[in-house]
Amino acid sequence: MGLTLAEYHRLTPLPRPGGVLYVKPGARGFRDPVYDLLQKTVEPYGQKALDLNPGVGWGSLPLEGKMAVERLETSRAAFRCLTASGLKARLALPWEAEEGAYDLVVLALPAGRGSRYVEASLVAAARALRMGGRAYLAGDKNKGFERYFKEARRLLGYGEVVRREGPYRVALLEKEREAPPLPPLWQAFQAHLLGQAFTFRHLPGVFSAGKVDPASLLLLEALKGEVGDLRGRSVLDLGAGYGALTLPLARLGGAVTAVEDDWASVLSLKASLRANGLRASVLHSDVDEALTEGEGFDIIVTNPPFHVGGAVILDVAQAFVEAAAARLRPGGGFFLVANPFLKYEPLLEARFGGFKTLLVREYKVLFAAKEGGKP
Ligand code: SAH
Numbered sequence: 001m002g003l004t005l006a007e008y009h010r011l012t013p014l015p016r017p018g019g020v021l022y023v024k025p026g027a028r029g030f031r032d033p034v035y036d037l038l039q040k041t042v043e044p045y046g047q048k049a050l051d052l053n054p055g056v057g058w059g060s061l062p063l064e065g066k067m068a069v070e071r072l073e074t075s076r077a078a079f080r081c082l083t084a085s086g087l088k089a090r091l092a093l094p095w096e097a098e099e100g101a102y103d104l105v106v107l108a109l110p111a112g113r114g115s116r117y118v119e120a121s122l123v124a125a126a127r128a129l130r131m132g133g134r135a136y137l138a139g140d141k142n143k144g145f146e147r148y149f150k151e152a153r154r155l156l157g158y159g160e161v162v163r164r165e166g167p168y169r170v171a172l173l174e175k176e177r178e179a180p181p182l183p184p185l186w187q188a189f190q191a192h193l194l195g196q197a198f199t200f201r202h203l204p205g206v207f208s209a210g211k212v213d214p215a216s217l218l219l220l221e222a223l224k225g226e227v228g229d230l231r232g233r234s235v236l237d238l239g240a241g242y243g244a245l246t247l248p249l250a251r252l253g254g255a256v257t258a259v260e261d262d263w264a265s266v267l268s269l270k271a272s273l274r275a276n277g278l279r280a281s282v283l284h285s286d287v288d289e290a291l292t293e294g295e296g297f298d299i300i301v302t303n304p305p306f307h308v309g310g311a312v313i314l315d316v317a318q319a320f321v322e323a324a325a326a327r328l329r330p331g332g333g334f335f336l337v338a339n340p341f342l343k344y345e346p347l348l349e350a351r352f353g354g355f356k357t358l359l360v361r362e363y364k365v366l367f368a369a370k371e372g373g374k375p
Contacts, residue, residue, distance in 0.1 A: 002347075005326060008319040009289060011084050018065060021057060022084040025315040026261070026286060027077040029055015033168050034108050038138040041163045041170040045134050046103020052094040052121055052128075053108045056081040059138065060106040067104070072097060074205075074263040077286040091263055091284075093203070094121040095182050097128040105129055109139035109148050110205070117205035117264075118148055119183065126155040126179035133175045135159075141167045155179060188275070193248040194220055199275045202242040202268035207305070215363040216244040216303050219337040222358040222365035223249075226333065227299060230254030236327060238287065238302040238320045242268035243280075245301050250278040254299065259285040287316070288323040296329040303337050318347065325351035328370040336366045 003025060013020040023030045038059035044066040051060040054071040055078045063069050064087065071089040073079045082089040094107075105125045109118055125135050137152055137159075139145035149171050153159045157176025161169050188201045191212045202209055208216070227233075231253035237246045240258035242265060250256045250273070258280050260266050266284045273280055283290040302324065304317035321344065324334045334352070338344055344366060348355035352368035359365040 002318045003315060003322075005287075005319060005322040008287065008315065008322065011081060016061060016085075019086060021061065022081040023056050024077060024081055026319070027056050027081050028075060029053075029078065029108065030058050032058075032108075033166070034138050034140055035059040037163060037165055037168045037170050038106065038108055038136060041138075042106060042136055044104070048102045049104040049106060050097055050102040050128050051106045052097065052125055053110050054078070054082060054087075054089065054106075055108070057085060057087045057089075059108050063104070063106070070102075075286075076261045076263075076284050076289070080286060080289075093264060093267075095124040095127075095185065097124055099127045100130050102128050103130060103133050105133065105135040107135065107137050109137060109143070109145065111139060111143035111145075111148075113205035114209065115144070116183075116209075118144070119151065120185060120204050122148065122152050122155055123180060123182055125152070126175065127182070129156070129175040129179075131175055131178075135173045135175070137171045137173065139169055141169060145169045186271070191244075193217070193244070194224055194252070196248065196251055198247050198251075199272070200242050200244070200247075200268075201271040201275050203264040205264045206262070206268050207241045207265070208244065212244045213303060215337045215339075218359055218361060218363050219245065219301060219303055219335055219365050220248055222337075222367070223299075223301065223335050226335075226358065226367065230299070233298040234296075234329075236291075236297040236300045236324075237280075238300065238323060239304055239316075240269055240282070241265050241303075243272045245303065246280050246282075247272060247276055247278055249299075249301065250280050251276075256280040257291070257297070258282045259288060259290060261286050287319045288327060291327070296327050296332075298329055298332045300324045300328055300332070300334045302335070306339070306342060314342070317342075317344075321347050321351060324368075325370075330370050332370050334368045334370075336368075337363050338366065340364050 011022040159173030163170040235254035355368040
């Protein structure tokens with residue numbers, strides 16, 4: 001039945017020249033053909049390198065020890081691996097890099113995060129390089145590589161594809177012109193949820209940018225039918241994004257804790273709470289890793305992730321269910337919304353001893369309780 005929560009959180013050491021490389025489920029950039037091709041291609045150039053999408057650090061690993069390598073990473077899971085591996089990393093967005101400071105930039109195109117995020121990353125790469133500096137770009141031609149490579153040439157200057165394997169590509173470019181300013185990053189939109197108006201603010205790359213996901217709407221509708229007032233109740237939102245579930249549940253009076261692995265989403269959620277005069281405890285966390293041991297909740301909600309760059313991955317979603325089972329208080333209720341083809345039912349049956357299907361439309365909302373009564 002997949003991974004236990006302890007297995008999910010465990011870091012696995014792999015041998016590498018001069019040390020170990022830690023990997024874990026839910027952390028990007030390992031056993032990924034784009035990173036593999038990058039790893040086979042990168043060569044040192046100058047003194048200072050910057051990896052703008054390192055994941056666990058595999059792609060730029062050959063540079064380690066040959067030049068100073070800095071890494072900006074947004075995922076808590078990946079960041080944990082980087083620091084455990086002793087690889088220098090900072091929790092930051094790509095566009096927070098120091099300007100004109102690097103001889104070499106390495107970027108595995110974050111294609112799964114949408115074109116606004118990729119484009120901002122490309123401008124960030126151009127700004128971080130010194131004049132004459134070089135950039136490696138790695139990507140998949142089925143996920144926009146050609147278009148982004150063209151954009152990178154427009155920003156930087158000369159460039160060519162230096163390696164191809166199947167649909168995967170690595171290009172090497174050189175900075176020949178001044179970089180443009182960063183594009184505007186913050187966006188906002190309004191949404192009506194549970195009959196109330198909310199303003200959401202978000203950075204590029206967040207889940208369901210510009211419009212609340214219909215699955216999240218369905219979860220709220222189902223939850224409203226089961227629980228009324230949330231005053232005095234503790235609520236956990238697993239994988240909170242910019243807060244499509246957190247904000248309305250906080251508005252209903254719940255004491256909400258939101259956990260989210262992605263730093264751009266964490267910043268977006270904090271900005272959204274402020275924009276609506278609401279409060280919640282927001283934690284940058286790989287599943288429940290940032291919660292204190294034994295911390296329990298009356299209501300747990302999730303619209304779990306199941307795609308990473310096109311591949312269905314269920315490790316994280318399963319860990320969400322395991323975390324919910326571990327942290328739901330007796331008498332509490334767990335609400336999960338999912339694509340109908342995803343089979344969460346056996347796992348809910350095994351961990352909670354039963355479940356109910358509350359709503360089925362384009363998505364299904366499942367409910368499980370911890371013995372001790374209704375939520
Ligand atoms: N609750 C939000 C977002 C749902 S999408 C909404 O309804 O709109 C799932 C979210 O889970 C994404 O924001 C994603 O960044 C986050 N996520 C992915 N892996 C995670 C992990 N390991 N730990 C915590 N959050 C994670």
